[in-house]
Amino acid sequence: MSTATLPDDPKLRARFSELKPALGSQAAVIEADRCLNCFDAPCTAACPTHIDVPGFIKRISSGNLRGSATRILDANILGASCSRVCPVDVLCEGACVMHRYSREPIQIALLQRHAMDAYHALDEVPAVKSVAASGLRVGCIGGGPASLACAAELRRQGAQATIIERRALPGGLNTYGVAEYKLRAAESLREIEMIRRMGVEFRFGVGVDSAAALEQIEKEFDFIFLGVGLGAMQRLGVPGEDLDGVMNALELISAYKTGNLRELHGVVVVVGAGNTAIDAANAAKRLGAETVYLLYRRSERDISAFDFEYEHAKQEGVQFLWRRRPLAVRKEAHGRLLLETVQVRQAEGALEPVPDSQFTIACDLLVPAIGQSPLTALIEELRGVEVRDGRIVADLATGCTGNPRYYAAGDCVNGGREVVDAVAGGKRAALAILKAAEAKYA
Amino acid sequence: MPDRNPDLGVTNFAGKINSPNPFWLASAPPTNTGEMIMRAFDAGWGGAVWKTIGEPVMNVSSRYSSVDWEGRRVMGFNNIELISDRPVEVNLREMLEVRKRYPKHAIIASLMVESTREAWHDIVARAEDAGADGLELNFGCPHGMSERGMGSAVGQVPEYTEMITTWVKEKARTPVLVKLTPNITDIRAVALAAKRGGADGLSAINTINSITGIDLDTLTPRPDVDGKSSHGGYCGPAVRPIALNMVQQIMSDSESALPLSGIGGIGTWREAAEFMLLGCGTVQVCTAVMHYGYRIVEDMAEGLENWMREKGFETIEDFRGLSLNRVTEWKHLNLNYKIVARIDEQKCIGCELCHIACWDGAHQCIHLDRVTGPVDGHVDLHETPAHKEAQSRAAIAVTPVTRRERAEAAQNGPYPTPLERIPRVDETECVGCNLCSLVCPVEECITMVRVDEKVAPETWEERTRQGIGSGE
Numbered sequence: 001m002s003t004a005t006l007p008d009d010p011k012l013r014a015r016f017s018e019l020k021p022a023l024g025s026q027a028a029v030i031e032a033d034r035c036l037n038c039f040d041a042p043c044t045a046a047c048p049t050h051i052d053v054p055g056f057i058k059r060i061s062s063g064n065l066r067g068s069a070t071r072i073l074d075a076n077i078l079g080a081s082c083s084r085v086c087p088v089d090v091l092c093e094g095a096c097v098m099h100r101y102s103r104e105p106i107q108i109a110l111l112q113r114h115a116m117d118a119y120h121a122l123d124e125v126p127a128v129k130s131v132a133a134s135g136l137r138v139g140c141i142g143g144g145p146a147s148l149a150c151a152a153e154l155r156r157q158g159a160q161a162t163i164i165e166r167r168a169l170p171g172g173l174n175t176y177g178v179a180e181y182k183l184r185a186a187e188s189l190r191e192i193e194m195i196r197r198m199g200v201e202f203r204f205g206v207g208v209d210s211a212a213a214l215e216q217i218e219k220e221f222d223f224i225f226l227g228v229g230l231g232a233m234q235r236l237g238v239p240g241e242d243l244d245g246v247m248n249a250l251e252l253i254s255a256y257k258t259g260n261l262r263e264l265h266g267v268v269v270v271v272g273a274g275n276t277a278i279d280a281a282n283a284a285k286r287l288g289a290e291t292v293y294l295l296y297r298r299s300e301r302d303i304s305a306f307d308f309e310y311e312h313a314k315q316e317g318v319q320f321l322w323r324r325r326p327l328a329v330r331k332e333a334h335g336r337l338l339l340e341t342v343q344v345r346q347a348e349g350a351l352e353p354v355p356d357s358q359f360t361i362a363c364d365l366l367v368p369a370i371g372q373s374p375l376t377a378l379i380e381e382l383r384g385v386e387v388r389d390g391r392i393v394a395d396l397a398t399g400c401t402g403n404p405r406y407y408a409a410g411d412c413v414n415g416g417r418e419v420v421d422a423v424a425g426g427k428r429a430a431l432a433i434l435k436a437a438e439a440k441y442a
Numbered sequence: 443m444p445d446r447n448p449d450l451g452v453t454n455f456a457g458k459i460n461s462p463n464p465f466w467l468a469s470a471p472p473t474n475t476g477e478m479i480m481r482a483f484d485a486g487w488g489g490a491v492w493k494t495i496g497e498p499v500m501n502v503s504s505r506y507s508s509v510d511w512e513g514r515r516v517m518g519f520n521n522i523e524l525i526s527d528r529p530v531e532v533n534l535r536e537m538l539e540v541r542k543r544y545p546k547h548a549i550i551a552s553l554m555v556e557s558t559r560e561a562w563h564d565i566v567a568r569a570e571d572a573g574a575d576g577l578e579l580n581f582g583c584p585h586g587m588s589e590r591g592m593g594s595a596v597g598q599v600p601e602y603t604e605m606i607t608t609w610v611k612e613k614a615r616t617p618v619l620v621k622l623t624p625n626i627t628d629i630r631a632v633a634l635a636a637k638r639g640g641a642d643g644l645s646a647i648n649t650i651n652s653i654t655g656i657d658l659d660t661l662t663p664r665p666d667v668d669g670k671s672s673h674g675g676y677c678g679p680a681v682r683p684i685a686l687n688m689v690q691q692i693m694s695d696s697e698s699a700l701p702l703s704g705i706g707g708i709g710t711w712r713e714a715a716e717f718m719l720l721g722c723g724t725v726q727v728c729t730a731v732m733h734y735g736y737r738i739v740e741d742m743a744e745g746l747e748n749w750m751r752e753k754g755f756e757t758i759e760d761f762r763g764l765s766l767n768r769v770t771e772w773k774h775l776n777l778n779y780k781i782v783a784r785i786d787e788q789k790c791i792g793c794e795l796c797h798i799a800c801w802d803g804a805h806q807c808i809h810l811d812r813v814t815g816p817v818d819g820h821v822d823l824h825e826t827p828a829h830k831e832a833q834s835r836a837a838i839a840v841t842p843v844t845r846r847e848r849a850e851a852a853q854n855g856p857y858p859t860p861l862e863r864i865p866r867v868d869e870t871e872c873v874g875c876n877l878c879s880l881v882c883p884v885e886e887c888i889t890m891v892r893v894d895e896k897v898a899p900e901t902w903e904e905r906t907r908q909g910i911g912s913g914e
Binding site: 029036044045048087098101302417418421424 | 512513791792793794795797798810827830831834835837838839840841842843844845848851858859863883884
């Protein structure tokens with residue numbers, strides 16, 4: 001079974017040309033030479049997976065690209081996708097000492113990508129230990145970054161790992177949910193193909209949502225890792241949101257990434273101001289929408305999107321409607337949507353409508369993007385695993401839950417952070433599982 | 443400040459060579475033809491040593507290779523080119539032409555012929571007839587020509603150097619400079635031999651025997667001549683410290699000192715000033731011109747002039763050799779001079795290169811314990827770099843995704859760098875070696891501060907003399 005099963009779409013590639021093109025070989029070496037090679041480097045400390053940044057950069061400098069990629073993969077098996085999707089402004093590059101040196105920070109992300117692209121171009125696979133006699137078997141539920149990192153680390157150390165994914169392709173949001181100009185689905189799949197070749201087993205189209213299914217898994221595996229992410233997108237809670245022409249941000253992104261949505265036109269309204277809202281708004285623009293509004297109930301100051309994402313959206317031509325929220329959606333005679341909105345203002349801890357401030361926006365697509373809801377179906381079935389505010393309660397350092405056979409990491413624990421946080425959590429859980437297994441079998 | 447502009451002119455160098463400034467082109471590809479030299483003079487060069495004239499040779503290709511360093515090209519340069527491959531008559535005819543058009547510039551004929559008195563007498567007479575202001579005897583070329591008994595084959599044997607210099611002096615009417623090879627144990631021995639032979643001046647240094655590198659795909663050293671290479675002569679910025687040391691050796695020894703034209707890695711006025719501070723009356727440049735062209739002389743002249751004005755020097759003679767008496771034998775250095783490193787917390791960027799350099803390359807006295815509290819004393823009281831690094835790697839870091847998390851992550855406290863990343867010097871252990879200040883990327887962040895007040899100076903020589911005197 002190969003994991004790479006998405007056809008190449010030249011038109012999609014053209015519409016979503018890369019935001020940050022790769023460095024050429026000479027440019028990479030020049031950039032690598034700029035790195036001061038700090039000791040106990042702050043970039044490494046800031047990275048949730050603690051990639052040895054100066055270590056891999058100096059290997060680029062010396063021409064040891066394979067060693068550079070190996071150094072990255074030792075810390076972060078999804079080094080290739082993280083180099084494209086990480087918000088490095090608030091991580092490694094944000095921590096670079098060059099900021100205090102009146103210089104641009106080292107372009108760590110592009111250098112990491114340079115090393116990883118070279119590695120993947122050669123179809124290399126990290127070394128793994130042969131499966132130990134004890135035959136430790138771990139089932140990883142969910143095929144996103146947390147499970148991938150957990151499974152890969154387990155496999156490296158000689159355990160058997162199986163990823164159980166309900167969708168047709170692995171990778172979770174890495175494959176289905178990241179803006180195509182940052183990370184192409186094909187690139188996510190190429191990276192996962194490497195993990196498959198390390199010996200991780202994949203099962204697709206298998207939903208684990210009943211007590212019986214879970215019982216079966218408990219029988220088959222020694223430990224179970226939960227990397228199930230979050231649930232469906234939150235609903236707006238306004239009348240008419242189930243009409244045709246309403247499609248939430250993640251549905252929109254996965255539809256265009258998998259080739260099921262090729263083109264948009266007219267007016268698109270995105271509701272919300274997080275990073276996913278911005279991804280959806282930009283995507284709508286690139287797919288052909290003439291006008292894209294982003295509707296947010298608070299002000300510019302309050303948006304949760306990273307600054308660079310907000311700047312990017314402005315450059316793409318997205319228009320922002322601040323302090324306004326939807327009231328209802330209707331269909332007009334010609335099939336377009338009519339979105340009723342109202343201005344809101346802060347009052348005593350809550351937002352209240354401003355009188356006489358209603359207006360209606362005629363649009364062709366309405367995209368709710370106000371966050372993902374906690375996952376409910378599966379975790380209700382988990383015995384001994386505590387769930388609080390819709391998040392699985394797990395130890396930060398080990399991922400261990402209230403049930404010693406269950407470990408968890410990623411969005412289902414942290415409520416929704418970055419790919420690199422999921423990778424770090426998955427890896428920590430793998431190491432904790434190995435330790436627990438050692439104690440158990442010793 | 444003097445009213446007049448400083449005077450860069452060179453008068454009566456090695457007896458009677460004059461040039462509008464001390465910047466000469468060394469005998470090398472930039473002085474291959476009359477046309478090139480005239481363009482160089484137009485650009486501002488004060489003199490030129492003609493590419494060595496002798497029986498024409500054949501050259502190979504390729505001829506050059508270089509050493510790059512962290513993205514900068516040509517830190518060191520290497521060549522296996524021989525002397526001029528043009529007929530003697532052509533070179534001399536062009537020299538006559540340059541002489542006529544540029545009467546005030548210094549034209550020096552570099553010469554190399556077979557080791558017979560007749561051959562040398564003949565070439566000396568012809569070069570002087572062509573209008574040369576002086577002669578430079580190429581006893582330094584380390585490759586190719588030396589296999590034929592010329593170049594450094596002469597310069598490495600003091601007796602040969604003296605013999606040929608004597609022959610040249612029998613005939614020469616213009617000053618004779620001997621160009622010295624550095625590929626010898628003590629350069630003073632050859633300088634002394636040239637002086638005995640009657641040389642009026644010296645040029646130093648010629649290139650250093652070198653293999654610049656090996657192509658790791660073909661396994662052939664560079665430069666590659668059809669799968670083989672040959673050792674070459676090394677020059678460029680990398681050799682300057684070696685050249686400065688040899689210049690100092692020659693000029694500090696009254697037995698060997700002669701008017702000296704300094705050569706070796708000079709590319710700006712700063713390096714020129716350094717050679718002159720060690721006694722050189724003129725300097726010669728090649729590699730920097732091969733890299734950037736004749737135009738570099740503009741800044742060399744302006745920069746030297748500005749520096750002289752700042753320092754109150756009116757002529758080159760005002761500062762020539764002023765640093766010679768600052769170089770001494772180690773035994774005369776003050777053992778009681780004590781300095782320690784100080785780190786400026788406002789300038790520190792937190793790279794911690796001083797910390798790791800001090801631990802792994804020096805004396806383990808720069809620590810990362812500002813937050814945990816000072817612990818002065820010997821190494822075993824402190825956390826090792828490995829321990830520090832392991833702590834960082836074990837810490838759990840998360841992406842700050844909310845506005846509040848990002849604001850918290852950006853808070854540093856009173857210094858531009860978080861206090862825990864600013865290293866601390868244990869002054870009770872610091873030996874004042876300078877290493878931290880050398881590796882620190884920030885100008886004036888680490889300074890070396892004197893802490894030896896009230897201790898009388900004492901040298902090693904004084905200390906050991908006392909020891910013997912007290913009968914221990």
